[in-house]
Amino acid sequence: MKLPEVSSQKRENYAKFYMIFISVLGCAAVVNAFFHLEPTPKITILLLLTAFLAITEYYPIPLLRGSTSITFPFIFVMYELFGISYSIIIYAGIALAINILHQRPLRIILFNPAQLAVSLFLAEYILSHTNVVQVQSSTSNFISGFSTYILFLTLFFIINNLIVDIVLLIRPQPYTFYLFKTKTLTELGNVVISLLYGAMIFYLGNRKIDEFSLFFFFSPLVAVSLLYSVISTLRNEKKRLNALFEITTRVNKKIHSTEWIETFKNTFSQIVDVQAIMMWVKENDVWKILYYDGRVIPKDELTGEALARFDGKKEPIVYQDRVKKLGPIDEFFKKDMKAFVYSPMVVEDETIGMLVVAKSRSRSFEDDEIHSIATLANQLAIAVNSRILIEEKEKRIVLEERNRIARGIHDGVAQTLAGAVMKLETAERKFDRHPDETRKLIRESMDKLRLSLREVRESIYELRPYPTERVGLSTAIEKRIEIVKDEYDIKFSFDIRGQEVPLSPMVEKELFDIFQESLQNTIKHAQATKIEVLLSYQKEHIILKIKDNGVGFSLFQAMVKAQNNPHFGILNMNDAAEKINATLQIDTKEGLGTDITLTVPKMGLEGGSTIDQAYAGG
Template structure:
């Protein structure tokens, strides 16, 4: 036997330890596997003794059995790990198939949500897909009303059909999803809303289900309900309720897919809400634009008609035969105002190229508005004139008309100056009168000034007004332009 690499004092210490613990003799038999020693079988004895060959042979046999047991144990562990790896690979393959199916489902619903213009049908498709994936008999979407703090049923998937929760469809839903014809009844089970996580409600034994509802569900053959909250961050948007005619405990991957579908529905609902808000905002802007257009057109026409009527009264006393020309002029003004009002209603933006020649249109408009008015008018052009876009010409013309109308109606002015300035990057318009003026501070200026300011904003320009009591009024507009190449 190979000598152990210990110093004499260490050997004495080891021997003393064995003696102290009652060992006088031990038999050390090597455990060998594949001609390689992996350890030893040590048998301790309390007294000195000699071992016979049969005893030593017995010890060797036991050591061989120990080695064989180790080999068998190792092989069993290898087979166990192999089986685990095989099961893991199989589970991974199943998971890959589940993920691929889930991705296909999510893509399908995304395509529908992106292309279907009707909210009920797009969200109904999400209900349909969710029911199909979970083998559900029916499902419903509820919208949350934050003002009333209640949920209102919106769309139902039932008997293979998407059914919007509308009064005409109430008979189809009665006794199944609503009581009688009442579409405003609140959602009864709300633990998933309070906890903000999916909750499975077992109909037979869930404690929060009211007894009447439990009996009704049992009559319909409903065993399990799944509640999915629709959340946007911490904001509650609505709820999915999914019914099963068997007692179900859903797998984690099923819940994950259902939550993903619910999240898609939530985003679709929110986007549609935002689109509706944008639509209302656009309608508000367009309504204001129309109001401004009609106000400007009618106010200018009425002012001109008022001036012509005053002239007609004077002519009636001086020369009645001249009245016909005045009446014809009044009729022309009225017809022109009516045409402009119609144009304002039917045209969002002007397209007629006539507005690009701003000088001609400006001169014609000034002559028409101030004809026979007791005011001295001058028009001055500074810089080299060039054509502007129709929308710039149209709005600058309307601004000028509104400013002239205000001056004729309110300023009691003797002179009115209109200065049109062309520069490399801007067109500027100044309308100056020597009338009574007004206090700018605390003065809204009425709808006319508001309309002028909004027109300037639409052109990306700058609007300024300077007025003082007894010192007249100056309105200045500066608009950026793009020269035609």
């Protein structure tokens, strides 16, 4: 029988109750410790150990794939010199202060010190009720003391990690085996280092313990903690910047296809871990969802007061606690989402979009995460704006092409048909009286009608889907080569290199036009017997190369001729290359053939679908 699934909200509530329970136990342990405090004359040593403990707790050491605070050696020495009460109160107090400095949620501020206090209390209680064999010799003293240290450390490690594992399992956020393994291995590294220091403590145990000996004994551990903390901070910042660079680069390359959504989703988690995300764009004064994922409740569009609160925003807005203050679009998120960041996507002082992310815990967004989200939103704004501009350019080109065809029909076919109709009407009037003139008029009208029929067919051909739209660029090139091979005695080789990617219709059209223009020029003028065609999909560019073994030509003379003849092929190819921001290079000499290379930047050309296709979300 399948057990009913516990809702996310219930699991969040169970986690809260458990954390409150541990917090109460921790407070009880601290209060109990206060009642058992005894005055100590070694106040300087106590302050020194407290300072070292605070430094190592505030600056954890990166270990394996996590970070941990090497604090147990200080706690054990404090326990040996001053008793468990001082250890519990000082350790819990330091943890409380550090959590407050980090501005963590209240339940975390109370839970973290409490778990440490409970772990210390239970470990010492079990230790005090355990019979450890005492052997009376110099060697047995080391074994006896170190055994006590190992047992205390083991108990503290197991209890502390068990308390944390329980809350991680209860809460709705997934606690995978990988996370458990990483955390456990990191803590085991902590145990190993603590054991090494424990062995040195008891090896040097017969010496006098004072402020100076403790300072020089523990200062290496404190120094390592400070040094590795700085290194870890720099490494994490580098990792975050690399992830930010990777996601912006990939998104810019794939912004025109639905693939960019998956790219964004897979790499965003490297920057910041969130449970819900929405991306909005503004089109024609209407806010629409471009992408969403996680615990969200998507709707069609943004209107009313929420719309007004989106418009004009230029800086990130942070809502750390949903209970205390509502955000503009709280109704779009599940109720268990508590903290939000609204990061505007701004281009040239105009807000064109909004990136909204949410977490299930209050006050869980840190400053570096907010800065990273804002930086990513700005990069996304540039990518989305580029896509909008390219779409407008494509629409303008299509409109110009339609107007050109319309003008051609009006100035050509329509005028020819009108003339033919007028002549037929004249022929009708002269049919009885002037039969010869009538036949002449009918013949002229038939010629005009045949011309009109040819022009209509040409217009219909132009209105049909372009070859690249029907079969794609590479297949269209192959079919064109097959047609030319049937008509002319020319050998062809066609090579495709790299992984083919879908391109926008305009880019494929211009590439095919340039290929056809080059092919036509070669057939007409080059007297070539062999033509090599290369279509190469490289990392940053797409290269189309047409090489022949013909007679070649003088490029200078060709450019002079192009100025006087606007229909010359080179000008057509240059115009087509400019439309897609490509570089056209022609290498030729008389008698040495011609090599035409078109280099198209890959960024901004991938796609084949409009941005509207992404509105379905994640």
